[in-house]
Each structure stands twice: as structure tokens, then as C-alpha cells.
Amino acid sequence: MATYRDIHGFKIQNVSSDPPTSVAGDVWYNSTSGVLKVNSGTLSGAWATGGTLNQSPDRTDVGGFGTKTAAICAGASPLSGITESYNGTSWTEVNDMNTGRTAGSATGTQTDGILAGGFPGTVTTAETWNGTNWTSISSMNSSKRYNNSAGISTSAIMFSGYRFPPGALVETELWNGTNWTEVNDMNVARYYGVGDGTSTAALSASGDGADNQTELWNGTNWTSVSNMPSGTQKGAGGGTTTSFFVQGGEPPPAGSTKTQFYNGSSWTEGAFTNSAHIEGSGAGSANSDAIVFAGFNKPTEEFSETGGIRTIDAS
């Protein structure tokens, strides 16, 4: 059998860090991390269908959080507290929220989440999720729906949203596990946006009017950062401040197949979903951990990245 040296004329290089530039087919051993790596070509990706939600496929404006293999979908329009848990293959119905609602915002992990705000009317109530049950907690200072959120059950922020009057909101509220405190406002009032991250590092993108503005939260202040290539509203998404995605949304009511990824400094448009999505929810982050679900009779779809720098499993 031909060896790597027979084919390429040189041995696999042993380097302490990944080379700053490489081309498709290059292989090297990273001695620092102790793994064999390959440049597997242009970074791209594709969406595939995932498990189907058990209850009412027409669930819109749900609260979604977690990852592609461990997600939670809670609440829905028409009003319900139905909660389902995803294991990467199928959805399983678990304990309902205490208060049926839609259009609130949820964030966290499959075993540590928080959901606040929503509809009917515009509510202040909030609940935390421990992987088994929802528990009602102190209400926010101000009511809001179509808000966004970042964090976990003991440390989270709820931001943006809608309440009439005044309409679109710039408010940010910080949850410390016991109380809600109003902290610094966003720069741009918005609702129908996408937000995620932690209570000290969050991102807010898109919003009503098919907005394309993005803001970064550093735990104290919001700062405007790079705009999205395409504005949208009622999209789904999530992630961190350096690996974030927004999928679907505008134009209503049909929705969009477009996906936009943020890497911490700039946005790029990525792979299209197989169905147009709107008013659903998302979890995970950019790269290979994104999932979208719910919305107007829409399938669950999971994103998988191909190409780029990959670790070779020689086992």
C-alpha cells in the first residue's frame, strides 16, 4: 500500500500548532493537541431533517434552547405549556410549563434553562427548567413578549421585545438567580429578533421591520457590531458571541430558507434549509451544532458542516 510519503513526496509534518494556511488534502500532526488533522476542503454545510415534534406541528413562537443533540421546545401558539425534549434523533414530551404561553424567550441547556415573558397579553412571569420540571420564579420588572434571552437558570438576561405602549423595547433585565434588575438598554429598540449567549456575553440580531442590525452585550453595555447581510424578522437561531446563526424569518408568512452565520466579527450567508422557516425556534450555534424546529408546520432541521480543518480519528 502506498504511504503518504509515496503519494506526496514528503512525510506528514509534526507541528506544534495548526499551519496558518493550508490547502485541501494537507495533513499534519498537531503535537500540542496530539491529533492528526486534515484540510478537507472548502468549508460548507447542509441541512437535514431531524425528528418530528409530537404535539401540533403548527406550533409557533415557541421557546427553544440547548444544542442539536439536547434541545428543549416549550410553549406554543395556540397557547400551551407543552414541553418536548430532543435527543438528536427524536422528540419526547416532558413536563409542561406552569403557565401556558407563547412568544416568550427561553435560553439555557437541556437541564438548566429559563423562560420569561410572552403572550397572552404581555406578561412578566418567568419559569426555570431543571431538566425535569418547570418552576415559577419572580416576575420580571416589566412585561414583554417577542423578547430575547441569554444565559441559564441562575444567571440570565432578557432583552428587547414588545409591549404597547411604547412598542419595540430597548430594555435589558438581569436575573441573578433570585431577583430581576434593570440594567443598561440596547442601542436599538426591537422585537421579533434572535438572541443568545450568556448573561455576560450575548448577541442580538435582526428584528421587526426585517432589521439587519446586530448588538453585542459584554455584561455591562450593548455595542453595535457588524450588520447582517440580509435583514430578517421572526427568524430562529442561537449560539455564542463568536459562533451564532440566524435562520429563516422574513418574508412573512411564508418564511425563508436562508441561513446567516456570525463568527465574532462578520456575517456570512450559508446553506439553505430544505423548507422555509418562520416563527419557529433554534438552538445550538453556528458550525455543526445548529438546529431549527417548530413554526408553521415546519420540519425539524439540523445543520452539519463539511470541509475545513478536521481531526482524523485513526481508531
Next chain:
Amino acid sequence: MAKTKQYCVAENWGKGFIEHSESSKIKFAGYPGNVWQVPANDKGANLWIHKVLGTVKTRDEAQAIVDAEVTAAQTAWDALSDEEKADSSRPADITLEE
């Protein structure tokens, strides 16, 4: 002019219905009523329809299925309260491509 799209009806069973390897090669578009649009005269698309046991439909047949679903959704939306209507958009008619 040769058609560039074809339609089928296939129930989405979830995981594995459309795989990443298929999505990266085939341009899918999903519509209400389990109607799926894929490229015509495309081996990969034909194999996918076979895999999902899809029933091939003409564009007009597919349009009729979509219309029925949209009409039902519009009827349901019309029955909502004014407050609920204010928070959502009335499902719009969908016209499939030839």
C-alpha cells in the same frame, strides 16, 4: 420548454428523511401537505423520491394539495381572536413553480 422542477407527496418521518448528503446535492423545497419540490431530470432527486416512497404529482395536482392546506390554515387563522391575529400573519396563498 422542458420542466425543471418535479413534485411528490411524501410524509416526513423525521431523522433520515432528508440527509445532509442529499441536501448538499439536491435543491429541496417543502410545502404544506407534505408536498416536496425537487429538480426534474435529476438522478439524485429521483433516487430520493424512491427512498421516501414519494408519490409523484404533476404541478397542478401538487398545487391543489397545497391550496387545500393553505385554505384550511387561513380558515383557522380567521377564527382567532383579534388579539391573536395581531400577533401573527394570515397564511398566504402559495403558487408552485412550473
